[in-house]
Amino acid sequence: MTRAVLALRAPSANRVYTAAAGPLVLAEARWVLGAHLGPGVVVRERTVGGMHALEVRARAEQTVDEDRLDTLLGLLSTTYGLFEIAGEGLLRPLEASSPLRHPEDLETILKYPGKTNEQFTALLVNLAASLSTRRSGLFDGTLSLLDPMCGRGTTLNRALRLGLSPIGADIDRKDVEAYRTFLTTWLRTHRYKHQISSTSLTVRGEQLGTRTLAELAPDKAAQRAGLAQQVTVLGCDTARLGEVLAARSVDAIVADLPYGVQHGAHGGGGVQRSPLEVLRRAAGTWRSLLRDGGGIALAVNRHTLDHDAAREALAAAGLTVLTRDGAFRHRVDQSIDRDVLLAVPSNHPRLEQLAALDALQEETPT
Ligand SMILES: C[S@@+](CC[C@H](N)C(=O)[O-])C[C@H]1O[C@@H](n2cnc3c(N)ncnc32)[C@H](O)[C@@H]1O
Numbered sequence: 001m002t003r004a005v006l007a008l009r010a011p012s013a014n015r016v017y018t019a020a021a022g023p024l025v026l027a028e029a030r031w032v033l034g035a036h037l038g039p040g041v042v043v044r045e046r047t048v049g050g051m052h053a054l055e056v057r058a059r060a061e062q063t064v065d066e067d068r069l070d071t072l073l074g075l076l077s078t079t080y081g082l083f084e085i086a087g088e089g090l091l092r093p094l095e096a097s098s099p100l101r102h103p104e105d106l107e108t109i110l111k112y113p114g115k116t117n118e119q120f121t122a123l124l125v126n127l128a129a130s131l132s133t134r135r136s137g138l139f140d141g142t143l144s145l146l147d148p149m150c151g152r153g154t155t156l157n158r159a160l161r162l163g164l165s166p167i168g169a170d171i172d173r174k175d176v177e178a179y180r181t182f183l184t185t186w187l188r189t190h191r192y193k194h195q196i197s198s199t200s201l202t203v204r205g206e207q208l209g210t211r212t213l214a215e216l217a218p219d220k221a222a223q224r225a226g227l228a229q230q231v232t233v234l235g236c237d238t239a240r241l242g243e244v245l246a247a248r249s250v251d252a253i254v255a256d257l258p259y260g261v262q263h264g265a266h267g268g269g270g271v272q273r274s275p276l277e278v279l280r281r282a283a284g285t286w287r288s289l290l291r292d293g294g295g296i297a298l299a300v301n302r303h304t305l306d307h308d309a310a311r312e313a314l315a316a317a318g319l320t321v322l323t324r325d326g327a328f329r330h331r332v333d334q335s336i337d338r339d340v341l342l343a344v345p346s347n348h349p350r351l352e353q354l355a356a357l358d359a360l361q362e363e364t365p366t
Contacts, residue, residue: 002058003066003084006091007073009052010080020330022052025078027328027361028123029054031342034357035130036072040064048091055085070096071139075162077123099139099163101227102218103190107157110182114151116256116299121154123328124297124340125162128252131295131322131344131354137251138162141229146250148238148286149278153179155254156231160216163227167250169234169241173210176235180212183231193217193228201236203243209236211244238278242285250289253296259336260304275305276313283317292345302329302337310341319343322355 009025022045029043033056040062046055056073058064073082074096083091107118116124125145129138137143141163147155150168152175159166170176180196187194194216201211212235217228234244257275279298286296296319300310307325314321321343328340344354 002060004055004057005070005073005094006046006048006083006085007054007056007076008048008080008083009054009078011051021078024123024328024330025076026054028126029056029073029076030360031357032072032076032126032130033069034360035354036135037064037069038353039356039360041069067097070094071098074098075100075122075126077119077126099141100161101163102161104161106161106186107154109186110152110154110157112152112178116151116154118154118158120299121158121254121256124254124256124299125155125158125252127340127342128254128295128297131297131342131348132251132291133293133349134251134291138164141165143251144249145252145254146241146245146289147254148241148282149255149257150179150233151175151256152182153231153233155256156233160229160231163229165230165232167232167234167245169236169238171209171235171237173235176210176212176233179233180214183214187214187216190218193219193223201234201244203240208240208244209234211235239281239285242288245289247288248291251291251294253286253290253294255296256299257301257305259301275300276309279305279310279313280316283314283319287317287319287345290345292347293349294345295348296341296343298341298343300339300341301335302326302339303335307339307341314341314343315346318346320346320348320351320355322358324358327358327361 026045033041040059041056043054043056046053082094082096084094086092129135129143143164145159145164145166147168150170156166156168184196196214198210198212201208212233214231217223260275311321321341323342330338332338
């Protein structure tokens with residue numbers, strides 16, 4: 001019999017869009033497992049004792065790296081617990097190794113209007129990382145991750161918990177300052193060894209904004225063991241990042257694009273700026289920063305950014321969108337009908353294998 005694993009879904013998963021939580025994590029699992037392990041695993045939804053779960057089996061005749069599979073399942077955005085199906089009606093708890101570090105409140109404690117939900121952020125990070133040819137860097141801290149529109153740092157905090165040293169950028173100085181204040185307080189409260197500095201970001205005599213750099217480790221022993229991490233936050237226009245960061249230096253880009261609606265104003269706010277305009281201005285820069293084998297996960301609002309227009313803007317920058325319209329569609333509120341676009345450089349070495357994963361999404365396992 002082939003080994004089968006159940007990943008239970010947290011009961012609190014995506015309270016906001018409950019009905020979509022199942023299809024979302026199913027799509028996440030199929031993309032992430034397919035991209036990391038190849039098409040050798042079959043994933044389906046099922047309920048066990050009234051609890052929602054994903055069941056994952058290796059296809060007949062396929063060998064799968066079981067440790068890596070378990071670790072990836074443990075990292076899925078809504079996983080609550082893992083069990084091996086040990087026989088008819090028998091579940092054996094699985095203790096998967098996990099790269100996650102630091103207390104969970106690093107991701108959850110900060111609340112503000114416009115924050116990208118933490119579980120959804122974890123999904124975006126998992127997806128973008130899986131597309132990279134350097135995806136194993138997710139497990140040893142070497143994957144380089146950029147959120148070029150990082151707001152108050154939800155992606156950065158997820159990346160820190162994964163042991164990475166991420167870079168973020170945001171044009172809104174209030175957001176950058178709020179992230180610095182939050183991180184400083186969090187590091188002090190948790191008695192971490194840390195240093196935070198901010199300087200002006202100047203390129204060829206022009207001041208583009210600010211650069212904040214934090215170095216952190218839980219304690220001296222972790223510092224000595226080489227477990228110190230860095231997080232860099234650039235307070236500048238995302239379209240100027242090519243002047244600040246090294247070309248072809250990033251493995252994974254994760255961004256929750258501006259939705260083109262006012263946050264915090266219930267009852268629907270006015271349009272602030274066009275997300276398509278932002279994408280057209282920034283996509284070329286993002287491509288230039290990404291390694292050829294890198295990947296991008298973009299969260300978009302379908303009400304204000306048309307899939308085909310986004311696909312064209314990305315194609316013009318040398319990026320191929322892998323996902324169909326609505327692949328990760330879910331309704332957040334009246335004004336946000338959210339989806340995720342996955343894209344890679346058009347010369348990505350694994351373009352064909354990754355593009356084939358879109359078709360797997362339709363699969364109904366027998
Ligand atoms: C949906 S929010 C991201 C929220 C973020 N993930 C978080 O959880 O805090 C989009 C962000 O894009 C930023 N933004 C808009 N235009 C930008 C630009 N040209 N350059 C950099 N950031 C920009 C906004 O300031 C906003 O913080």
